[in-house]
Amino acid sequence: MHATGVKRTAAVSVATLALLVLAACGDGSGQGGGTSPPPDNRVPSTEKPAPVPDDARILAVKIDNVRAARPPTGLDRADIVYVEQVESGLSRILAAYSSDVPSVIGPVRSARESDLELLRQFNRPTLAYSGAQSRLIPLIEAAPLDALPPSKAPRAYFRGGDRPAPHNLYLRPGDTPYDSSGVNAAESIGLRFAAPPAGGKVVKERTVRYPAARFTFTWSADQQRWLVAMDGSPARTADGKRLSAANVVVQDVTVRPSAFRDRSGSPSPFTETVGSGSATVLRGGRAYNAEWGRDKAESRTVFTTPDGKRMTFASGQIWIVYAAR
Structure with a gap:
């Protein structure tokens, strides 16, 4: 069965069992500001990180993010939105879907070397992208993922008429071999949805700047969300x-030139997602200092508070913004 955004029976059963366990243990699931408990596909995890589910099938889509490519389609339904720097100081998005897969996603753009390292923490994800430079294709083919460019699924891609190429390529996940498992992509890599840690600093706004792009996240008390600009x-x-x-996770990383260049000769940045460093986690109108660590490519990124406990996240979408340190 193709992805439809509807949770499978197995996923619902797991979620129901988790809720019963939480109820028996008296574990709270509320968020800051008195928000309601998370829906069943975002059930708070246990204190001890769970192994990556064998059926946690993730669809990762490389999404164009320059002005000419906006507004995006289906980005609001991703479990995780990764933001990374690309050539000429611009930004591009890698969106991870699993619990809720929309019928159309886009605009789809080309893959980068950084994506291959980032995606190693998932259990053989499917990567949808418009293409890649010839020198990078062998690395994509050798990576532990299912590559899904238009050449492998021509019926799944189409060109929209609302904007010029190359900013008008869209994906229909239902016409691909990808089959959603309904497991939340964030939980599949060990991120926990639970009550916030103690402390944190009240913050109304946070801006992350790239050489030629910037993202601003403004807290809305009414919506209990960080509004994106x-x-x-x-x-x-x-x-x-x-x-x-x-x-919103602002993850401080090393961004260095890779061995690849774009058509104009600009070097492609490589974002190092293996290693360790500092991070800031925004949730519930507060900013929390955190540390991140990932000792090897096949390991999952772990976020911890200054006292060494695992960082917890509010129910809902997570944006992870890679900021050069």
Whole structure:
């Protein structure tokens, strides 16, 4: 069965069991500000990180993010939104879907070397992308993922008429071999949805700057979400809905030149997601200092509080923004 965004019976059963266990243990699942408990596909995890589920099938889509490519379609339904720097100081998005897969996603753009390292923490994900330079293709083919460019699934891609190429390529996940498991992509790599840690600093806004792009996240007490702005303008979906996040992680990483260049000769940045460093987690109108660590490519990224406990996240979408340190 193709991805339809509807949870499978197995996923519901697991979620129901988790809720019963939480109820028996008296474990709270509320968020800051008195928000309601998370829906069953975002059930708080246990204190001890669970192994990656064997059926946690993730669809990762490389999404164009320059002004000419906006607004995006289906980005608001991703479990995790990764933001990374690309050539000429611009940004691009890698969106991870599993618990809720929309019928159309885009605009789809080309893959980068950084994506291959980032995606190693997932259990053989499917990567949808418009293409890649010839020198990178062997690395993509050798990576432990299912590559899904238009050449492998021509019926799944189409060109929209609302904007010029190359910013008008879209994906229909239902016409691909990808089959959603309904497991939340964030939980599949050990991120925990639970009550916030103690402390944190009240923050109304946070901006992350790239050489030629910037993202601003503004807390909305009414919506209990971080409203997203790109390059100074409110970010919206193709149907006019404001993009927002329950959580924003600003992860300080090393960004260095790779061995690849784009068509104009600009070096492609490589974002190192293996290693360790500091991070800031925004949730519930507060900012929490955190540390991140990932000792090897096949390991999952772990976020911890200054006292060494695992960081917890509010129910909902997580944006992870890679910031050069």
